[in-house]
Amino acid sequence: MRVTRRASAYVIGLVVISVVATGCVGAKKNNADKKRNATAKNVTLVIGSNSIKGGKNTEGAVHTLDYTIPKFEAMEKAKGVNVKVTFQGSGADDEIYKQRLALSLKVGGGPDVFSMDGIWLGEFAQAGYIKPLDQVVGSSVGSWDGWSQISSSIMQNATFGGQRYGIPSGTDGRILYFNKKLFAKAGLPATWQPKSWADIIAAGKALKKLPGITPLQIDAGTAMGEATTTQGFLPLLAGAGQLIYDDKTKKWQGATPAVKNVLSFYQQIYSGGLGDPKLQEDQNGRDQSFAAFSQGKVGVLAESDYLWRSVICPDKSKCNTTAMPDRNQTVGFALIPAMKPGSGVAGQNFVSISGGGDEVINPNTKYPQQAWELMQFMASKASVIAGLAGTAQITERSDVNAEVLKNDPLLSFINTKVLPITRFRPGLAVYSTTITTAIQQATLDVVTGKSVGQAAQTYQQTVEKAVGANAIQTG
Amino acid sequence: MTGVFLVFPALWTVYIGLLRYSLTGVSASAPTFRGIHNYTDALRDPLFRNALKLTIFFVLLSAVIGQSMLGFAIAWRMRRSNAITRSVVQTLVLLAWILPSTVVVFLWQALLSRNDGTLNALLRSGSTDWALSHPLATIVVFNIWRGTAFSMLLFSAALAAVPNSQLETARLVGASGLQQLRDVVFPHIRGHVLTNTLLISLWTFNDFTPYLLTGGGPNHRSETLPVYVYNVALKGGQLGFGSAISLIMLLINLVVALFYLRLLRERRRA
Numbered sequence A: 001m002r003v004t005r006r007a008s009a010y011v012i013g014l015v016v017i018s019v020v021a022t023g024c025v026g027a028k029k030n031n032a033d034k035k036r037n038a039t040a041k042n043v044t045l046v047i048g049s050n051s052i053k054g055g056k057n058t059e060g061a062v063h064t065l066d067y068t069i070p071k072f073e074a075m076e077k078a079k080g081v082n083v084k085v086t087f088q089g090s091g092a093d094d095e096i097y098k099q100r101l102a103l104s105l106k107v108g109g110g111p112d113v114f115s116m117d118g119i120w121l122g123e124f125a126q127a128g129y130i131k132p133l134d135q136v137v138g139s140s141v142g143s144w145d146g147w148s149q150i151s152s153s154i155m156q157n158a159t160f161g162g163q164r165y166g167i168p169s170g171t172d173g174r175i176l177y178f179n180k181k182l183f184a185k186a187g188l189p190a191t192w193q194p195k196s197w198a199d200i201i202a203a204g205k206a207l208k209k210l211p212g213i214t215p216l217q218i219d220a221g222t223a224m225g226e227a228t229t230t231q232g233f234l235p236l237l238a239g240a241g242q243l244i245y246d247d248k249t250k251k252w253q254g255a256t257p258a259v260k261n262v263l264s265f266y267q268q269i270y271s272g273g274l275g276d277p278k279l280q281e282d283q284n285g286r287d288q289s290f291a292a293f294s295q296g297k298v299g300v301l302a303e304s305d306y307l308w309r310s311v312i313c314p315d316k317s318k319c320n321t322t323a324m325p326d327r328n329q330t331v332g333f334a335l336i337p338a339m340k341p342g343s344g345v346a347g348q349n350f351v352s353i354s355g356g357g358d359e360v361i362n363p364n365t366k367y368p369q370q371a372w373e374l375m376q377f378m379a380s381k382a383s384v385i386a387g388l389a390g391t392a393q394i395t396e397r398s399d400v401n402a403e404v405l406k407n408d409p410l411l412s413f414i415n416t417k418v419l420p421i422t423r424f425r426p427g428l429a430v431y432s433t434t435i436t437t438a439i440q441q442a443t444l445d446v447v448t449g450k451s452v453g454q455a456a457q458t459y460q461q462t463v464e465k466a467v468g469a470n471a472i473q474t475g
Numbered sequence B: 001m002t003g004v005f006l007v008f009p010a011l012w013t014v015y016i017g018l019l020r021y022s023l024t025g026v027s028a029s030a031p032t033f034r035g036i037h038n039y040t041d042a043l044r045d046p047l048f049r050n051a052l053k054l055t056i057f058f059v060l061l062s063a064v065i066g067q068s069m070l071g072f073a074i075a076w077r078m079r080r081s082n083a084i085t086r087s088v089v090q091t092l093v094l095l096a097w098i099l100p101s102t103v104v105v106f107l108w109q110a111l112l113s114r115n116d117g118t119l120n121a122l123l124r125s126g127s128t129d130w131a132l133s134h135p136l137a138t139i140v141v142f143n144i145w146r147g148t149a150f151s152m153l154l155f156s157a158a159l160a161a162v163p164n165s166q167l168e169t170a171r172l173v174g175a176s177g178l179q180q181l182r183d184v185v186f187p188h189i190r191g192h193v194l195t196n197t198l199l200i201s202l203w204t205f206n207d208f209t210p211y212l213l214t215g216g217g218p219n220h221r222s223e224t225l226p227v228y229v230y231n232v233a234l235k236g237g238q239l240g241f242g243s244a245i246s247l248i249m250l251l252i253n254l255v256v257a258l259f260y261l262r263l264l265r266e267r268r269r270a
Helices: A002-021 A058-078 A094-106 A118-126 A139-143 A145-149 A152-158 A180-185 A197-208 A226-239 A257-271 A277-281 A285-294 A305-311 A316-322 A368-378 A381-388 A398-407 A409-421 A429-447 A452-467 B002-016 B037-044 B046-078 B083-098 B101-112 B118-123 B135-160 B164-172 B177-205 B209-214 B225-235 B239-269
Strands: A042-048 A082-088 A113-117 A166-169 A174-179 A214-217 A251-253 A298-304 A331-334 A350-354 A357-361 A422-424
Touching: A042 A058, A042 A368, A058 A082, A058 A368, A058 A381, A094 A113, A094 A118, A094 B225, A113 A118, A113 A368, A118 A152, A118 A357, A118 A429, A145 A398, A152 A166, A152 A357, A166 A368, A174 A180, A174 A226, A174 A305, A174 A350, A174 A409, A180 A197, A180 A331, A197 A214, A197 A257, A197 A298, A214 A285, A226 A257, A226 A298, A226 A350, A226 A429, A251 A452, A257 A277, A257 A429, A257 A452, A277 A285, A277 A429, A285 A298, A285 A305, A285 A316, A298 A305, A305 A316, A305 A409, A350 A409, A357 A368, A381 A398, A398 A409, A409 A422, A429 A452, B002 B239, B037 B046, B037 B239, B046 B083, B046 B135, B046 B177, B046 B225, B083 B135, B101 B118, B101 B135, B101 B209, B135 B177, B135 B209, B164 B177, B177 B239, B209 B225, B225 B239
Parallel strands: A042 A082, A042 A113, A214 A298, A350 A422
Antiparallel strands: A113 A357, A166 A357, A174 A298, A174 A331
8 A cells, every 4th residue: 555655656746747847848939139239349150061171061161161251250350340250060961960950959059050951941940940030130131132143943942831041052953874984885875865764774774784883873771861762762753743742732642653653663773683772771872872983883873963063073172082083074964754755743754853951040149130141141142153162053043053054064954954844842841750761761671672562551651650641642 | 966867867758758749840849748659659669679679689699698708708718828918818808898989880890891891801702791781790799899898807807706726626626617617616706797797788788889880770670779769769850759768768777777686686695
């Protein structure tokens, strides 16, 4: 009897603590003054980004350190304000960077101005980690002259629920890269442009005859993370005529024929010896696929323009061990075809998926006005051009694009041929917490030998559990 | 102090474990109450069961069997070796223990890599991807290599306390090596064996280093419980569900600890 009484006392104690603690979890409300510290004479700001000098996205880090910081500090000095800007670099996987950012913002920390993937915007906004610019800085945001240079499709990357959360920083597109030297050896044309998935498989079979190379690399599996979804599954799904989330019906794809078609395509590649199934399971699989491609050991690789700019660029000092001095002669590129001509989403023959990053102000910053000034400076024409450091990239600014893209064959290809047919991923939290991992798992299941039907069924169960049976399109 | 650093976080875990609470999205700013559903979901989750099973294998093979046996074998063998051999061997074993995990894992990746890995070069085994084709074996061998030092040190100290005269007597009456171990040495070091097993079991149970080596992959085949919690709570952002699993882990730890403590107490009574 005494034991029971003591036990119930414990339980009551626990309940009391739980009740008291309710409300301690969840986002903190901050209605701080937008003009706080606006006239401060000594200001410190931190720029955060997933780039690091000598490592990941080194050119971005170098630009921030050698251009943005000294120029901005000098500019403010001339106005009589002592600004000290520091750079918080990082060279981690994107998922890790996101996690670290979310954890810092959750406890009220984090850099004052930081870059993030546009696809995280929705879930960060819903969590209260970031706020619309109007709320952080004030309505003066609207008067920035840069907005007129940013196209509405790129602006999507920085918009959630109709509100502007930051300044987008460029966009990208997915295409197929191929090694012309291997193609020549396999008797394939140097101006290859597949018109269907069958054409890709046929090229793979021709390449398979060459010794020691991997014919096709379409990212799959959980170890590749979001790359599996963005570089592989979603463009293929668009080619099979569906988007992962239909804005009109508000439904996610379940085990539909389109999803099964995509998984069958993966199966053709990875159980037919046209791809390297082990690489898809490797922790560093994506980096290894880059290395192999740069060494001429991969026939066809589905990737974004990031590969061209930052992985296989000819310049060793930028791209380190994966640099390809003969890139322009060796590497060809082609649009991703629909499953069959005209079978793509909206009846398209060719498809792509795009994304892009944003610069965002931390709502917890001590200096919202100065942070906004820094952000405008970072997105100014002069700074964006300097950040390209002579190379080309599709930036957020039309005025910059008009000047730089004509110098680069691939990027003008993406700008003129890919962006008009591309699609964006759904910016909803459930996408990046559940859907994308379910997709990765489904491709992994197929790569490791499960049947397409089984993989699709497991995928559907996971999605259904997350979004409910009403928000899913089946069979 | 215990209250602040141990009891409160534990209760906090219990509380978060009752919520639908995530790192990002709507349920980060407005968590909802789910009662014990996180706990029942966890127990029903095939991935949780997979992780539990792997963890038990991992602890049994790498700690209870691997580290204890190897640690004891080295300690026993070194008892009669000369001082130089002993210090060389002990230094090497200790080195594996004291180096930072990140450094060690980097070396192991180079060892196991399928592209020009050291092990493949030694065994002339082409491009075998050890960590991918034998993930559990990889982390078991790694953990034995990494953690044997503790058992070795503890047993060295314990063996020093075994009176030489008793061993000598046993030898004189013609006891074999195994008999000496069983009848003379073991009764003296039984407490040490239990303490050692308790400590290394709990450490190994909670060890996160396998994550650095295999990331729990491929396809969850080396996903022990701590790695599973990390993948669920931080990578997947499901903080509530992750807390529920953490609490279950805490309970398992308690049960294991109580089991060993009881054994120890019985020994003292005897």
